[in-house]
Amino acid sequence: MSYALEIEGLEKVYANGLQALKGIDLRVAQGDFFALLGPNGAGKSTTIGVICSLVNKTAGTVRVNGVNIDEDFPRAKRHLGVVPQEFNFNVFESVEDILIHQAGYYGIPLKTALERIDTYLAKLGLSEKRKTRARMLSGGMKRRLMIARALIHEPSVLILDEPTAGVDIEMRRSMYDFLREINVAGTTIILTTHYLEEAESLCRNIAIINHGEIVTNTSIKNLLRELHRETFILDSRQALPHALAVDGFELTRIDDYCLEAHIEQGQDLAELMSQLHGQGISIISMRNRENRLEQMFVSLLEQAS
Amino acid sequence: MTPYEQWVALLTLMRKEIRRYTRIWSQTLLPSAITMSMYFLIFGSLIGSRIGEMGGVSYMEFVVPGLIMMAIVTNSYANVVSSFFGSKFNNSIEELLVSPTPNHIILLGFVSGGVSRGMLVAVIVTIVASLFVELNIHSYAVVVAVVALTSILFSLCGLINAVFANTFDDINIVPTFVLTPLTYLGGVFYSLELLPDFWAMVSRANPLVYVVNAFRFGVLGVSDVSVGFAFAMIGAFTLVAYLYAAHLLRTGRRLRT
Numbered sequence: 290m291s292y293a294l295e296i297e298g299l300e301k302v303y304a305n306g307l308q309a310l311k312g313i314d315l316r317v318a319q320g321d322f323f324a325l326l327g328p329n330g331a332g333k334s335t336t337i338g339v340i341c342s343l344v345n346k347t348a349g350t351v352r353v354n355g356v357n358i359d360e361d362f363p364r365a366k367r368h369l370g371v372v373p374q375e376f377n378f379n380v381f382e383s384v385e386d387i388l389i390h391q392a393g394y395y396g397i398p399l400k401t402a403l404e405r406i407d408t409y410l411a412k413l414g415l416s417e418k419r420k421t422r423a424r425m426l427s428g429g430m431k432r433r434l435m436i437a438r439a440l441i442h443e444p445s446v447l448i449l450d451e452p453t454a455g456v457d458i459e460m461r462r463s464m465y466d467f468l469r470e471i472n473v474a475g476t477t478i479i480l481t482t483h484y485l486e487e488a489e490s491l492c493r494n495i496a497i498i499n500h501g502e503i504v505t506n507t508s509i510k511n512l513l514r515e516l517h518r519e520t521f522i523l524d525s526r527q528a529l530p531h532a533l534a535v536d537g538f539e540l541t542r543i544d545d546y547c548l549e550a551h552i553e554q555g556q557d558l559a560e561l562m563s564q565l566h567g568q569g570i571s572i573i574s575m576r577n578r579e580n581r582l583e584q585m586f587v588s589l590l591e592q593a594s
Numbered sequence: 595m596t597p598y599e600q601w602v603a604l605l606t607l608m609r610k611e612i613r614r615y616t617r618i619w620s621q622t623l624l625p626s627a628i629t630m631s632m633y634f635l636i637f638g639s640l641i642g643s644r645i646g647e648m649g650g651v652s653y654m655e656f657v658v659p660g661l662i663m664m665a666i667v668t669n670s671y672a673n674v675v676s677s678f679f680g681s682k683f684n685n686s687i688e689e690l691l692v693s694p695t696p697n698h699i700i701l702l703g704f705v706s707g708g709v710s711r712g713m714l715v716a717v718i719v720t721i722v723a724s725l726f727v728e729l730n731i732h733s734y735a736v737v738v739a740v741v742a743l744t745s746i747l748f749s750l751c752g753l754i755n756a757v758f759a760n761t762f763d764d765i766n767i768v769p770t771f772v773l774t775p776l777t778y779l780g781g782v783f784y785s786l787e788l789l790p791d792f793w794a795m796v797s798r799a800n801p802l803v804y805v806v807n808a809f810r811f812g813v814l815g816v817s818d819v820s821v822g823f824a825f826a827m828i829g830a831f832t833l834v835a836y837l838y839a840a841h842l843l844r845t846g847r848r849l850r851t
Binding site: 304 | 596846851
């Protein structure tokens with residue numbers, strides 16, 4: 290199997306003695322949509338920094354599409370597009386100039402760069418802002434500009450470090466659609482985010498990093514399968530009796546029309562519905578109390594610490 | 595990167611650098627013209643007419659090469675230090691660092707910005723000078739070579755300063771406390787012959803002495819030091835500055851964590 294990213298024994302000790310990465314191993318398959326999650330300061334941005342050469346590693350190896358960064362970093366960089374967490378462009382330059390410059394740094398001639406700029410600005414809804422100076426853009430537009438910039442050399446691996454931080458819901462959804470589209474077209478995407486529903490809806494595989502170590506690395510499906518208990522909020526059409534009880538299920542009455550049902554792994558939701566119906570209670574809507582991935586994420590971090 | 599791709603990257607950097615300082619020409623090109631006009635007027639015409647000859651030529655003729663060189667030194671240095679530090683400050687330097695652009699192209703790109711500004715200012719100041727004194731160039735080859743080498747040297751120094759700078763104050767310290775005194779003590783306004791032997795010898799440790807005198811030889815045909823030795827010194831300083839700047843980029847010191 291060929292990997293878009295292979296990391297072995299990656300260590301980083303900063304000059305102040307902080308050990309940010311403690312020998313992590315990670316593999317991301319080509320074409321994957323991969324989530325790298327972890328709390329603040331866990332080592333996500335350091336890992337990305339090493340991959341894209343902004344952080345000098347202490348030990349370990351990193352391969353991008355099979356190219357070892359220690360042997361041929363320029364070739365590895367060609368495969369990589371990076372959208373950093375912080376805005377890192379000159380805000381006094383126009384959108385077009387920022388993209389022309391980035392293309393030039395990859396050796397892309399101006400004519401080709403202009404064609405690609407047309408394409409990516411249109412796809413990301415920034416065509417009208419082409420001549421606008423970057424400082425005049427909204428936060429969401431700046432994020433999209435950074436995505437366009439990362440794609441201008443058409444990399445096969447796109448790394449996004451919290452790309453939707455501070456972006457409104459509508460903009461976030463259009464970004465998701467765009468990322469899904471380029472992933473389907475073959476681009477491997479590695480995403481770090483604090484929005485766990487974002488990771489759950491977009492990504493197929495996941496790694497959770499904490500204190501510079503990988504806590505888990507598996508598919509999102511497998512991870513969620515390990516979730517032993519879920520809490521659902523149920524809304525009833527009828528007023529709920531004060532002494533509400535259903536055999537085999539733990540229920541908590543929230544108010545006259547709402548209850549919480551705690552479902553253990555292996556329990557049958559249909560059975561609960563049937564018993565409630567038998568007591569004259571019709572459930573008109575149901576939702577998870579918490580994001581499932583969030584539950585798992587918190588549980589894993591608690592175990593690790 | 596293929597040689598063609600490197601060429602594209604270099605052109606991109608050069609275009610960006612030149613557009614940066616031409617867009618704000620009133621802050622980058624105009625001040626030198628005004629400052630040098632004042633120098634020519636005060637030191638050349640008003641005070642100079644009372645001084646008489648210096649180094650075998652009129653005082654006005656004597657100070658013109660030094661003042662042109664002073665403009666080249668300060669402008670090539672200022673261009674690179676402000677551009678590179680600005681890129682560091684707003685993190686846009688990361689655009690370059692994550693790209694496959696080789697370090698020597700990054701270096702060449704920033705230096706070419708400084709060299710082009712230094713040369714453009716040299717042309718402007720020379721035009722202003724020609725309003726005050728008739729200039730008959732002694733050796734065009736020497737003039738071009740000194741201007742090119744000097745602007746490369748001080749562009750490299752500007753880049754080194756920018757790598758180490760943490761704040762905007764840091765990029766003003768060297769020009770204020772090092773560059774300006776060295777320029778004034780580098781024989782711009784006087785001949786080394788006027789100094790006592792000891793101070794004349796001390797002055798020879800100042801790289802600006804070689805820059806100013808080599809250029810003065812190119813313009814007037816007179817110099818306090820051997821022109822060959824001056825070129826050797828400027829070349830040596832440039833080589834050291836280039837190697838050190840390349841080393842800083844290669845190790846990523848103050849650029850990568």
